[in-house]
Amino acid sequence: MTQTLSQLEQRDAFVGRHIASNGAGFDNQETAAMLATVGAESIDALTAEIVPADILRAPFLDIANSKTEFEALNYLRSLANKNKVFKSYIGLGYHDTIMPNVILRNVLENPGWYTAYTPYQPEIAQGRLEALLNFQQMVIDMTAMELANASLLDEGTAAAEAMAMAKRSVKKNKSNTFFIDENCLPQTIDVVKTRAEAFGWDIQVGPADDAATADVFGALFQYPGKNGDVRDFTALIEALHGNNALVAVATDLMALVNLKAPGEMGADIVLGNAQHFGVPMGFGGPHAAFFTTRDEFKRAIPGRIIGVSIDAQGKQALRMALQTREQHIRREKANSNICTAQVLLANLSSFYAVYHGPAGLKNIAARIHRLADILAAGLQQGGVELVNHSWFDTLTIKVSDRNAVLARAEAAELNLRNDAALGLASDTLGITISEKTSAADVQQLFDVILGEGHQLNVYALDTDIVAAGSSSIPAELQRSSEFLTHPTFNQYHTEHDMLRYMKRLEAKDLAMNHSMITLGSCTMKLNATTEMIPVTWPEFANMHPFAPASQTAGYQQMIGELEDYLKAITGFPAICTQPNSGAQGEYAGLLAIRKYHESRGEGHRNVCLIPRSAHGTNPASAQMASMRVVVTNCDDEGNVDFDDLKAKAEELKDQLSCLMLTYPSTHGIYEQGVKEICDMIHANGGMVYMDGANLNAQVGITQPAFIGADVTHMNLHKTFAIPHGGGGPGMGPIGVAAHLAPFVANHSVAPIDNESKGNGAVSAAQYGSASILPISWMYITLMGGNGLRLATQNALLKANYLAKRLSEHYPILYSGQNGRVAHECIVDLRPIKAETGITEVDIAKRLMDYGFHAPTMSFPVAGTFMIEPTESESKAEIDRFADAMISIKGEIDAVQRGELDAENNPLKHAPHTAEVAVGEWDRPYSREQAVYPVKNLGAHKFWPSVGRIDDVYGDRNLICSCPAIENYED
Known part of the structure; x- marks a missing residue:
C-alpha cells in the first residue's frame, strides 16, 4: 500500500531506532508477540493494568513531536554556533588542554568504553579496572601519598569530603571549625561552606599562616594558590599536627610535575582535579577529581578503591576493594553518599599520563612554566605589577588601565581572569598559561596588556631567562623525586603501541556494544551515537565555566531548553541542573x-x-x-x-x-x-x-x-x-x-x-x-513528547514480557495490581540456594559464560536478581537473555537431581576463561558445556580474561597500586 508523506516522515524519526519494534511506523510484529505473551490487548491497555488509575495520565507532555537525527543535530549546531570560544587564560582550576586524538577517538568516542557499567562484576571489567589502577598509581606518584581512590566528582566535592574525613578521623580534637586558606579556589570554598553548614560546622577563611594558631579540626590549603603563588606548607602542617588537626592540600597534577609533592610536606590528604591531564574544560565538567591519603586512613577514605587480588586459578586480578565501606552497605553510617564517580574521565586522564609518560609530561610542564616566566619578565619590564612572586603557570597582575586592557582582550578574543567580575578582587587580573599556549600567544598577551609600542620579543626574553635562570619556583619547592616509574607509563608512547594497549584493555570489558546489561534500577538503555556527537564539538568542549555570559549564549539556550523539557516531564516549575550525580x-x-x-x-x-x-x-x-x-x-x-x-x-x-x-x-x-x-x-x-x-x-x-x-x-x-x-x-x-x-x-x-x-x-x-547535558537534550528532542511516553510504555511491556518468560522457571518476588510488574522485576534465587547450594553469585558469574553482565544482585533483597531490560532492547535480545537464564536453571536442576556434582559444576567454577578451556581438563562436565552452553552463543561469545576473583584475599592483602610488570606479560 502506498504510504502517505506523514507515514514516511514518521519512519525517519528517531523513536523507532531507540525503541526496537515500537509499532510507530515500523514493523509491529515483535510488539504484538510480546503483548500476546503477557496477555494484553494493546500497549495502552497494558499500561492501564499496571499503573494505578489515580496517577495514570492521558498524553500530556508539552514537548514537540520527535525529530530526525539530521534535524536535531542541525538545530543543536545552530545553538553551539552562538557560543564564542575565546582563548582562555582564566584558570581557577580549569585549564585549556589537548586530548591526544588516539585517546579522543578510541576512548571518549568509543562505546566500548562509555557504555560499560560500574565494575561490580570485575571478571568482565578488567580493562577498566587496569586503567583505574593506573589512575591511582598516577595520583599516588604525583602527590607522594600512599593510597588513592579511583576518582570523585570534582575538586570542590573532594575538598568537602576531605573536611568530613578529617572530622571523623581526629578523635582527640573537639573543635567544630575547619580552616580554609583564602588562596583556595573560590568555587571550592563555596562547596565546602555548603557542606559545613549542613553538618553544623564552622568555617574560618583567612591567610594560610593563621591556621597555625587556629582552634580547628582540619585545614585546607591550595598549592599553587588561586593567585598562582607557590609556597611550602611544611611548617604549617607540623603546627596543625601538633594540635591534632589534619591537613588537606588541593593541588594541580601538571604543577606537581615541577613542584615538590604535598606528601613530602606531610599532608594527610591531597586532592584536586585531574582535568589538566588532557580533559576538555567542558563548561565545568565532567572531570575526575583525585583524592589521596595515608594508608592509616584507608577505611575512612570516600569513594571507590581499585585493588589487586587473585582469581580461582591464582592469577592476578583486579577488583573494587573494601566495598564494605560503601553507602549501599553502611547506609547512614557510610563515609559518604558518593555513588557515581567519574570513571570515564579518570581513565582519560590516566591514558594521557600513559601516552606522554614522565618525559613527555616534564616537557609539557616545562614549556608551560617557561612561557609563564617569559610573560612575567616582559610584563615587569613593561611596568606591570605582579601580585605573586612565585608561580608555575599563573600570574596575578595590577594594571593602571584595567578597563582598556579588558577591552583589548575582548577585541583579540581572549579571556583574562577578571577578578572584579568574578567577585574576587577589584583591581587585579589573572593569566593562566596552558598546554595550548604558544610563543605567539604570549606575544599577543604583551600587545593586549601593554598596548602598542612595548618593543618586547618573546624569544629575546627567553634568551635572557636562560642566561639568568628562573627563580619563579623557589629551589626548595622544585621537584626532585621521580614519578610514573612503572613500566606502564614508559612503553606506550607511539600511537601504534598506545592504540593496541587501549584495545587490549577494551577487549577485557563487557559493555553495551556487546550485549544488553539488565541492571535493575540502573536503566542501561541505548546511548545513541547521535546523542554523543555534540559532546566533543569545540563550542561545547572548550568553554571555560567562568567565561563571560556574552560568550555562552548557546550553552545558556540549550540548558534553558533542557530545563523546560524537564519541567514538562516532572511537572515542577523550577529545575536546578548543578548536581553532577544522582x-x-x-x-x-x-x-x-x-x-x-x-x-x-x-x-x-x-x-x-x-x-x-x-x-x-x-x-x-x-x-x-x-x-x-x-x-x-x-x-x-x-x-x-x-x-x-x-x-x-x-x-x-x-x-x-x-x-x-x-x-x-x-x-x-x-x-x-x-x-x-x-x-x-x-x-x-x-x-x-x-x-x-x-x-x-x-x-x-x-x-x-x-x-x-x-x-x-x-x-x-x-x-x-x-x-x-x-x-x-x-x-x-x-x-x-x-x-x-x-x-x-x-x-x-x-x-x-x-x-x-x-x-x-x-x-x-x-x-x-x-x-x-547536550546528550539528554538530544535524547528528548529526538524522542519528542510522543516518543517519550511510548518509551515508558515499552519499558513496561518488555519488563513484563521478560518476567513472564522467567516466571515459568524462577519465582518473581513482587508484583503489583493485576499481577504485573513495573519496569523491572525481582527474581527470587533464595529457594535455589536453600535446595542446591547454588548462590546468586554463582548464577551471576555463570551468566558471563553466556555473554551477559549479571542483573543487579542482592538489592534491594538479599539473594535476588533485580532485572530491567529497558525499552531500547529488542525482543530478540531479551529472548537471548531469557534463554540464558532458563538454560542456567536447567543446570541448577541437574545439580539438584545429582546429575552435576554439587561443588564441581559449571556454576561453581564460572566464569570459564579461554586459558582454562584449552588447559588440562579434569572436571566432570565437558569443555563445551563450560564455554558454549547454548548453541547460538558463537557470534556472541565473550571470554572473561580472569576467573572468579577472590574478594577476601584482596581485602586481606590490600594493594591499590600497579603491580610489577611481570604480572602483565601474559
Whole structure:
C-alpha cells in the first residue's frame, strides 16, 4: 500500500531506532508477540493494568513531536554556533588542554568504553579496572601519598569530603571549625561552606599562616594558590599536627610535575582535579577529581578503591576493594553518599599520563612554566605589577588601565581572569598559561596588556631567562623525586603501541556494544551515537565555566531548553541542573527541604523517614544533610507499610522533615496509594523527596509533581541517555515545587540569575557537568513528547514480557495490581540456594559464560536478581537473555537431581576463561558445556580474561597500586 508523506516522515524519526519494534511506523510484529505473551490487548491497555488509575495520565507532555537525527543535530549546531570560544587564560582550576586524538577517538568516542557499567562484576571489567589502577598509581606518584581512590566528582566535592574525613578521623580534637586558606579556589570554598553548614560546622577563611594558631579540626590549603603563588606548607602542617588537626592540600597534577609533592610536606590528604591531564574544560565538567591519603586512613577514605587480588586459578586480578565501606552497605553510617564517580574521565586522564609518560609530561610542564616566566619578565619590564612572586603557570597582575586592557582582550578574543567580575578582587587580573599556549600567544598577551609600542620579543626574553635562570619556583619547592616509574607509563608512547594497549584493555570489558546489561534500577538503555556527537564539538568542549555570559549564549539556550523539557516531564516549575550525580541530587534536594523549614522557623524538623527498601544512598544523603534517619517497614509484598509509615509520621510530626520515597518502588512495582502517602506526609508538616532512580517508568504517563512530591532528582545517566561511562559521568538535576525554588543551589563565582541567587554551591561548576547535558537534550528532542511516553510504555511491556518468560522457571518476588510488574522485576534465587547450594553469585558469574553482565544482585533483597531490560532492547535480545537464564536453571536442576556434582559444576567454577578451556581438563562436565552452553552463543561469545576473583584475599592483602610488570606479560 502506498504510504502517505506523514507515514514516511514518521519512519525517519528517531523513536523507532531507540525503541526496537515500537509499532510507530515500523514493523509491529515483535510488539504484538510480546503483548500476546503477557496477555494484553494493546500497549495502552497494558499500561492501564499496571499503573494505578489515580496517577495514570492521558498524553500530556508539552514537548514537540520527535525529530530526525539530521534535524536535531542541525538545530543543536545552530545553538553551539552562538557560543564564542575565546582563548582562555582564566584558570581557577580549569585549564585549556589537548586530548591526544588516539585517546579522543578510541576512548571518549568509543562505546566500548562509555557504555560499560560500574565494575561490580570485575571478571568482565578488567580493562577498566587496569586503567583505574593506573589512575591511582598516577595520583599516588604525583602527590607522594600512599593510597588513592579511583576518582570523585570534582575538586570542590573532594575538598568537602576531605573536611568530613578529617572530622571523623581526629578523635582527640573537639573543635567544630575547619580552616580554609583564602588562596583556595573560590568555587571550592563555596562547596565546602555548603557542606559545613549542613553538618553544623564552622568555617574560618583567612591567610594560610593563621591556621597555625587556629582552634580547628582540619585545614585546607591550595598549592599553587588561586593567585598562582607557590609556597611550602611544611611548617604549617607540623603546627596543625601538633594540635591534632589534619591537613588537606588541593593541588594541580601538571604543577606537581615541577613542584615538590604535598606528601613530602606531610599532608594527610591531597586532592584536586585531574582535568589538566588532557580533559576538555567542558563548561565545568565532567572531570575526575583525585583524592589521596595515608594508608592509616584507608577505611575512612570516600569513594571507590581499585585493588589487586587473585582469581580461582591464582592469577592476578583486579577488583573494587573494601566495598564494605560503601553507602549501599553502611547506609547512614557510610563515609559518604558518593555513588557515581567519574570513571570515564579518570581513565582519560590516566591514558594521557600513559601516552606522554614522565618525559613527555616534564616537557609539557616545562614549556608551560617557561612561557609563564617569559610573560612575567616582559610584563615587569613593561611596568606591570605582579601580585605573586612565585608561580608555575599563573600570574596575578595590577594594571593602571584595567578597563582598556579588558577591552583589548575582548577585541583579540581572549579571556583574562577578571577578578572584579568574578567577585574576587577589584583591581587585579589573572593569566593562566596552558598546554595550548604558544610563543605567539604570549606575544599577543604583551600587545593586549601593554598596548602598542612595548618593543618586547618573546624569544629575546627567553634568551635572557636562560642566561639568568628562573627563580619563579623557589629551589626548595622544585621537584626532585621521580614519578610514573612503572613500566606502564614508559612503553606506550607511539600511537601504534598506545592504540593496541587501549584495545587490549577494551577487549577485557563487557559493555553495551556487546550485549544488553539488565541492571535493575540502573536503566542501561541505548546511548545513541547521535546523542554523543555534540559532546566533543569545540563550542561545547572548550568553554571555560567562568567565561563571560556574552560568550555562552548557546550553552545558556540549550540548558534553558533542557530545563523546560524537564519541567514538562516532572511537572515542577523550577529545575536546578548543578548536581553532577544522582547522589548529589539527593543531597541538594534534601538541603533545599532543610532550608525551607529553617526559613519558616522550623529548623528543628530534622527527621527523614526512609522505607527499608530504599537505595543505600538515601540514608547516606540524609546523614550528610544532618537529618535523623528513621526507617519504616515494608509489607510482605514489598510495598511501603502504610500503617507503620503513618504511625511514625504522626509520632514524629513535630520533628518530621521529609520522606524519601522511590517510585515505582525499589521492588519494581507501582504501589497503590502513593498520593495518599504524599498527602499524609504533608499533613504532618513534612516534604516528599521522590528518588528519581525509577523515573524511566514515569516519563510521559505520570509526573512526580502530579503524584505529590515536592522535589525529585533526575538521573540523566539513566532515564535520559547519558552513558554510565564505566561508573561515571552522571548528572542528577533536581526539580522542585515553587516553595522550594528559592532554596536550591547557586554559585558564588558564576551566579545563576534566579530566585536561588545567593545560595551556596553543591558542585564546583554552576551547571555541574555541563558538557554532557547536550546528550539528554538530544535524547528528548529526538524522542519528542510522543516518543517519550511510548518509551515508558515499552519499558513496561518488555519488563513484563521478560518476567513472564522467567516466571515459568524462577519465582518473581513482587508484583503489583493485576499481577504485573513495573519496569523491572525481582527474581527470587533464595529457594535455589536453600535446595542446591547454588548462590546468586554463582548464577551471576555463570551468566558471563553466556555473554551477559549479571542483573543487579542482592538489592534491594538479599539473594535476588533485580532485572530491567529497558525499552531500547529488542525482543530478540531479551529472548537471548531469557534463554540464558532458563538454560542456567536447567543446570541448577541437574545439580539438584545429582546429575552435576554439587561443588564441581559449571556454576561453581564460572566464569570459564579461554586459558582454562584449552588447559588440562579434569572436571566432570565437558569443555563445551563450560564455554558454549547454548548453541547460538558463537557470534556472541565473550571470554572473561580472569576467573572468579577472590574478594577476601584482596581485602586481606590490600594493594591499590600497579603491580610489577611481570604480572602483565601474559
